[in-house]
Amino acid sequence: MDQATPLIEARAVSKAFFGNPVLKGVGIALRPGRVHALLGENGAGKSTLINLLSGALQPDDGEILIDGKPVARLTPASARAAGIAVVQQELSLAAELSIAENIGLGAAPRRFGMIDYGALSRRAAEICGLVGITEPLDLPVGELSLGRRQMVEIAKALFRQPRILILDEPTSSLSAHEVAILSGLVRTLAARGIAILYISHRLNEVQSLCSHVTVLKDGVVTADQSLAEVDAEGLVRLMVGRDPGEVFPPRGTPSGGEELIDIEGFSAGMVHDVSLRARAGEIVGIGGLVGQGQEDFMLGLYGAIDASARRAMIGGRPGPFAHVRAANAAGLAYVPADRKKEGLVLPHSIASNLLLPSLGTLMKHGMRDRAAEAGLVARLAERLTIKGDTSRAVQALSGGNQQKVALAKWLPLVPRVLLLNDPTRGVDVGTKREIYHMLRSFADEGKLILLISSDTPELVHLCDRVVVFREGAVAAELPREAISEEAIVGAAMGLGAKDRAA
Amino acid sequence: MSMAEGMGSLYFAIQRRRNRGLVGLYLVVGAFLVVYAFMFPGLLTIGGFSKFSQNWFPLALVTMAQALLMLNGGISLAIGPLVSLGAVVAALTMEGPAGVLGGLVAVVIVGLGIGAITGAIVAYMRLPAIIVTLAGSFIITGIALILLPRPGGFVPDWLSQLLAGHTPVAFGILILVVIGWKLFLATPLGTGIYAVGDNPVGAFRSGVPVERVRIVSFALSGLLAALAGLFVAAQTGSGDPVIGNPFTLNSIAGAVLGGVGFLGGKGAMRGAICGSLLLSVMINVMFFIGFPPVAQYVAQGVIIVGAVAIPEFARRWRKA
C-alpha cells in the first residue's frame, strides 16, 4: 500500500542497558505523508526507540536507513541535518528567553554572525500562526503555562522544517482546544508529505489521527499494521497480554488487620484530593501511566514533600508528616524508584547502606556497637540472600541486589507500612521472583505494602487491590476480583466511565 | 500583535519587556542616585561625575564578569585574583618596550586565556565551577605574586590621566563594553548563554554547542576581570598583586543585588549592572559618612547573605 521509500527506517535494531535488553530486533518504517502511531506500555521500549531514531543513542545491533540508505552512525547533529525533529516530553525551552528566541534556538537565521531578528520574527510568526500561538513573540517563555510551552516546543520543532517529525506524548498537558489545533496541524503536515511518528496514551486521539500503528511489548514489535484493522480493545490486548508464569506467590486470604492508612482529601505535589484506606496485611498496588502523581502521593505520605489533607491517620498517627523522620517514627519506610540517585549511597559499602536508617539504635556505652552492627548486617544479608563481602561498595552489586539492599536496610526498624516505588524496575526475572515472595511474606507478617508499579502484570498478580492514578487523582479503585490488565490499562488511559480526555 | 510590527522590531520588543521586569530595581537605583546627588551635589559636576564613574567602573566590569558566569549556571571565586593579575601584567608590560598597546594586548590575552582554560576544565571535566575557581584563585594569586612580589611596576601617567583623570572617559568605555555585550548577546552563542544556564539538556538537544558556550563565557568573564585590573593599575599608577581581592565578593554582591540567581539562567545583565551601581553608591555613601573602609566588608557580607536569603524567606512566607 505504501509504495514510497520510507524517509527513515530502523531494521532489526536491538539495544540493551547494562545487560538488560530493552529492544529486541525491532523494525519500524516512517513513510512520507503517513501519521504513524507508536504504542506500548511504560517500559516497553518506546523512548529507547525514539532515541535511536533521533541519534541520541546508537543501536547495539541492526541498522538505521535514511531515504533507503544505511547510515553508519546517526548522531543528534546528523539527525537534525537529515530533517528529523523530535518533540520530547521534557521541554527544551529556556525560561528567560522570548518565545521567538526559543523557537529559533540553535537554528536561528543569521546575518553578519548575529541573529537576524527580522527574519526570525517573520518565520517564527508564520509558524506561530500555524500552531495557534497568539501570545506576543517577545514574551519570555517562563510566563507561559505548561500547555502553551508545549505548543512553543512544537513550534520550535516545525521551525526547523523537518521531513520527519516525532511527537512524544505531545498532548499530555494540552487543553481540548490546543489538541484540536494540533490534530489539524498534524493532518496538514502529513498532507505536505512529512512523515510523523505519534506517541500517545490517548487511544481516541490515536484512532482519529493515525493511519498505521506499531505496538511494542517488552522490546518486541507485536503489531505493525493499519489502524483500520483494529479497535481500541484490540490495541490494549496487543499492548498487554503476557504469561504471568510462575513468578508470583499465591495470595492468602485478606486478614482484615489494623487500619494503617486512612486519608481523605489528601494533596501533595501534583496529587489532589485523594482518599484511601488500607489495612495491615494488604498489598495495595498503585498503577497508572508514568508521572500521573503516584510518586508525589507516596512522597507526600512519607513526609518528603509538603502535603495537606482533610483527615489523615497514617501508621496510627495523625498526619500528614512534616518530615521524613516523623514518618519513620510512625513505622513508614520508603524505597525509591531511582535506587542509584535516591535509594542508596552508591560509593559506600553494603554494610553502611544497610545500617544507615538504624544508626543510633545499636549502641553500647554511648557508642556504636560494632559487634552488634556486624551481626545485624550478616543477618540482613542472609535473609535477603545478598552474597559476598558486605564491605564492598554497593555500586558493585547488580541492579537486583542493589534493590534488595535498598529494601533490607529498613527491616531493622520493623516498619509497618512499606512504600515501594517501582521496586522491580530493571531487575532480572529471578530477583523479581524473590522480591515478590518477600513482599507477600511481609504482608502475611502484618505489614501494609503500597506498591507503585509500571509493570502491569505485577499489579494484577501480586496485589490485593489496585488504585489507578490519572492526572493527579484516583481514576479507579479496583477490588481484587475486578483486577485485570485490561481494566488497569483502560483506566490509566481514561477509557470507560471516567473518560476525561480533554 | 507583534506579528504586525515591522522587521527588527522584535529585538526591541524583547528589550522593552526585559526592562519592564526590572522597573522596581531601576526605581531603587534612581532613588539612591537622587539621594546621593542631593547629599553630594558634586556628583553633578563633570569632575564629580568622573570620579563617581571611576569608582563604579571596575565594580561594573567585575559584576558583569560574574553575572556572565552565573547566568550560564556557573560562578567564579577567581575574579579578584584575576583583577590583581590584570593589574600586575599591565604595570609590568607597559613600562617595558611593549608600551601601552602591548600591555593592553598582554592583559587581553591573559584574561581570555586563563578564562578559557578554566572554562575548558569545567566544561569537559564536568567539575563544579565553584571549586575549580577556588583552586584557580590560589594559582592566579600565586602567579601575580611571582610576577610582582610587592606593589610596583609602572603605568604611564598619561594613561592614568586619561582613564582616571577629570574626564568621564571611564564612563564612555563602560558604555562601549555594554554595547559590545549587547552585540554578543545578539549572536547565537550569546542567546546560548541563557539557554545553557537554564536548561542545559534542552539546549544540547536544540543544537546549542553547550561546551563551547561555557568556555566562551568563562573566557569573556576572564577578559572583563583582567580589564578591570588594568583600570585599577591605571588608577593607582602601579601594580599590586593583591589589590583585586575584595572584588570576588563584590562581584557576587553586585550580581545578586541585580537579581541574578545562583542556579543559572535567571536574571539579566542589565540588572547586574544596576546592582553594581547600587553597591557602588552604597560604598561611596559609607565612605562619605565617615565609615572606615573596612565597614564595607561588613556591609558586603550582610548584603550578599541578605540578597540571597530575603527572597528565600519571602518564598516561604508566601507558602505558609
Place this chain on the structure above:
Amino acid sequence: MKGASFTERLLRNPPLLTFLLVALVWIVASLTLRGFGAYGHLRYILELSAVIGIVAAGQTLVILLGGIDLSVGAVITVTAILLPLISPDWDPTGLVGIALALLIAAAIGFMNGVGQAFLKVPAIIMTLAMATFLQGLLILVAGGSAVSVTNKAVILLGSARPAGVPAGIILWIVVSFVVLLLIHRLPIGARLLALGANPLAARLSGVDVNRNSLIGYTLSGFFAGLAGMLLLGMNRQGYVGIGDPYLMTSIAAVVLGGTSILGGRGTYAGTIPGAILLVTTTALITVVNASAGWRSVMFGSLILALLLVSGREARR
C-alpha cells in the same frame, strides 16, 4: 603476588599512604639537611602541625558532609583578637575567657550552618561572606593594632611542656581522639558521610539534613576557635590576618589526607598526616627559598589535581 596485593591495599588506604609519605620525607630530609632531623626541629614541626590539624578537624567534618568552610581563617583571627579583650580580670585562671571565646567561635559556625541549611545560601558563598563580614567587624571593634595576651590558661597552653611534650600537641591528640570517635564510632559520623555522598538518599533514609549540617558547621567554628586559642598562646599576640594562612592549609591538609573535596568519602585519620606533610613541605620550601607566590601556586595546583582525580571517581 602478596606484594602486589599489599601495594594495592596501600593505594586504597590514603591515610596510611600519607603517613608513609611523611616518614619518607622526614627520613630523606634528616639525612640530607643539617638540623632537620633534630628532636627539637621535628617537635617544632609537630607543634606547628597541631594548629593546622585542629582547624582541619572541623574542615574535615564540613567537607565530609559535602560543604566547605572558608571562614575558618577569620574565626581564628576573631578568637585570637577577642580572647584577650573579653577575658575578665576577676578570673585568675583565664578559663572563663576561653569558654566565652570558644562559644563565640561555635556561634559563628552555627550561623554558617543556618545560612547554608535554612537560607539555602551555597556553603562557599555563605562562609566567604561570613569571613568578609568578620574581618570588617573585627577592625571596627578592635581597631587595627595587635593585642597581647595575659590570659594565664592560654599562655600555659602555648608554652607548657609536660614531660617535654608541648601542650599544643597534647591538645591535638585529644582533638584527634574525639574527632576520630565522632566519625567512626558515633552515628553522626556515618550520617555526615552519607549526607556528603548523596544528600537525597540520606534524607529519604531518615537522616535529618539540616540538623546534621548545623552540627558540622558549628563544630568547624568550634575547632577553628580552639586553633585560634592555641595560636594565640604560641604567639602571645593576636592581630588582624593572623588566621589567614590557615584557610588554604586546612583545606589542603584535608585533601592531602585522601578525603574527597566533593564530600562523602574520607577520614580524619588522613588529615592528621596531611597536616604534618603540609608543614614539613612548607619548612622544606622555606629552606629552598620558595616565595609566597610559588606556595600559593602549589596549593592551588594540588587542590585542582586532587579535584581532577576525585571528580573522576565520583562520576564513575
